[in-house]
Amino acid sequence: MQRQFLSLAGALLALAGCGSVTGSSHTSGTPEPPSGTPALAVTVEVRSNYYNPTNPLVAVGGTVTWNWIDSGHSVTSDGSPAFTPNAPVSNAGTTLGPIVFATAGTYSFHCSIHGVAGTYGSGTMTGAVFVQ
Numbered sequence: 001m002q003r004q005f006l007s008l009a010g011a012l013l014a015l016a017g018c019g020s021v022t023g024s025s026h027t028s029g030t031p032e033p034p035s036g037t038p039a040l041a042v043t044v045e046v047r048s049n050y051y052n053p054t055n056p057l058v059a060v061g062g063t064v065t066w067n068w069i070d071s072g073h074s075v076t077s078d079g080s081p082a083f084t085p086n087a088p089v090s091n092a093g094t095t096l097g098p099i100v101f102a103t104a105g106t107y108s109f110h111c112s113i114h115g116v117a118g119t120y121g122s123g124t125m126t127g128a129v130f131v132q
């Protein structure tokens, strides 16, 4: 009986490992570039407790604007590369931007309450602007 349980647990672990290898963006800390054509202007909704989209794809020289649909969230650049300005914890109706992204790169950001810098893709309140 004990032995059967152990092999079942092993099988489940193997399945779980397989799932993370095939790559959901929520299990990896590595920013996953979105597909499609970079846009000149993207709007990101700030909601409880996520950004929509989490991974806006913007052309070099394009803009991102964040609109607060829900309250009690910030848009805080992780840095390296950073973008400015940021927005402190703000409420529904707040707008940040449009912010111009003049240089290609991946600009990750987080909510200072519900996310942690450098954890984009972890499932907490994080996002990344991909400028291509």
Ligand SMILES: [Cu+2]
Residues within 6 Å of the ligand: 049, 072, 073, 074, 111, 112, 113, 114, 115, 125
């Ligand atoms: Cu938040």
